[in-house]
Amino acid sequence: NEAAKFSDLWLHPKQGTDAALALALGHVVLREFHVERQVEYFADYARRYSDFPFLVRLTHSAGRLVADRLLRTADLPGALGERNNPDWKPVAFDQHSGGLVAPLGTAGFRWGEQGRWNLEEKDARGEPVRLLVTLAEGHDAIEAVSFPYFGAHAPHDFVATAHDQVLQRNVPVRYVELVDGSRAMVATVFDLFCANYGVDRGFGGENVAASYDADVPFTPAWAEKITGVPRQAIIQVAREFAANAEATQGRSMVILGAGLNHWYHM
Numbered sequence: 001n002e003a004a005k006f007s008d009l010w011l012h013p014k015q016g017t018d019a020a021l022a023l024a025l026g027h028v029v030l031r032e033f034h035v036e037r038q039v040e041y042f043a044d045y046a047r048r049y050s051d052f053p054f055l056v057r058l059t060h061s062a063g064r065l066v067a068d069r070l071l072r073t074a075d076l077p078g079a080l081g082e083r084n085n086p087d088w089k090p091v092a093f094d095q096h097s098g099g100l101v102a103p104l105g106t107a108g109f110r111w112g113e114q115g116r117w118n119l120e121e122k123d124a125r126g127e128p129v130r131l132l133v134t135l136a137e138g139h140d141a142i143e144a145v146s147f148p149y150f151g152a153h154a155p156h157d158f159v160a161t162a163h164d165q166v167l168q169r170n171v172p173v174r175y176v177e178l179v180d181g182s183r184a185m186v187a188t189v190f191d192l193f194c195a196n197y198g199v200d201r202g203f204g205g206e207n208v209a210a211s212y213d214a215d216v217p218f219t220p221a222w223a224e225k226i227t228g229v230p231r232q233a234i235i236q237v238a239r240e241f242a243a244n245a246e247a248t249q250g251r252s253m254v255i256l257g258a259g260l261n262h263w264y265h266m
Contacts, residue, residue: 001257009237013227016158020151021234024223027197028212028238035194035201039246046133048121052190053092053131055100058173064146064166071186073102077179082124084112092188093132093174094123100176101129133190139172142203143185147196149217151226159226163207163217169195170205 004010013021033039034046046052055071073079074086080102082089088108094101102108105119116124123129132138149167154160171191175183194201198216200208209216212235216222220231245252 009233011229011233011237013229014158017227020218020223020226021229023197023218024220024227024231024234025238025241027199027209027218028220028235029242030194030197031199032239033242033246035199039242041246041249042242043133045250046190047131049119050189051090052188052193053133054090054189055092055174055176055186056189056192058143058145058185058187064168065143065185066146067187067192071176071184073108075178075184076100077177079179080124082108084108093135095130095132096128101131103129103131132188134188135172135174135191136201138174140174141172142170142205143173144168144205145171145187145192145195151217161215161217161222161225167198167207167217168205169198169207170203171195172203 011021033042051070057068057071057075058065059068060066070090072087073082073089073091076091079086080089080091080100082102085108089102089106091100091102093099101123103120104122104124105117109116109124121129121131146166146168149163149165151161152163152165171187173185173187176186178184195208197218198207198209200210207216209219212220212231214221220234223229223234224231241252
């Protein structure tokens with residue numbers, strides 16, 4: 001298009017493979033800016049304003065361990081003292097106390113309780129909290145969690161890759177006592193997120209990438225096969241995009257044209 005002539009670097013993925021390119025960009029950013037090195041601004045933002053710290057229940061399905069739903073205060077003995085909408089208040093671990101907390105600002109606080117919808121690093125009693133984003137340094141076990149992979153079959157002229165339709169990746173987990181006396185296995189959204197991207201965090205197991213050249217979903221090498229974009233270009237764009245966001249505290253942007261409007265639900 002007309003704007004392309006003003007670009008410093010032009011990537012031209014095959015039509016319909018934008019998602020594969022985005023996954024590879026995310027793989028690089030996660031590895032270099034969240035795992036190998038933790039950018040203070042990114043870590044602070046993710047802890048305060050994203051769902052990364054929240055706990056997800058893991059359950060067995062068809063003989064595999066899979067992610068189920070968010071752990072909620074209603075699942076816990078005494079509901080952490082939450083009587084207003086406990087089914088709508090997800091929980092996380094607090095670094096200060098080591099216990100479970102329901103941070104202010106989640107969905108359950110947005111009705112029935114006046115003025116408690118602001119996202120603040122406080123619990124329901126107004127005490128300061130610091131949510132734990134990962135269980136990497138404080139887990140009860142490392143478990144293989146299964147993730148679906150949809151790239152093993154490709155219609156039309158898309159490129160399929162030779163990987164299983166279910167990929168197992170190791171995730172740090174904790175056990176939590178539930179209101180019915182049973183125990184639930186939980187993991188943070190961040191730990192599941194990194195596992196889904198195939199980022200090697202030293203937990204062992206299969207389907208994680210030790211390098212960007214590994215033939216593992218969703219590495220730059222994997223994306224190169226599907227998108228046609230050279231892996232080095234993917235790595236460069238990811239690094240520069242994230243480095244700019246670090247230097248400017250988030251002033252990196254993906255601008256979308258009107259093309260998406262021509263598809264249902266964009």
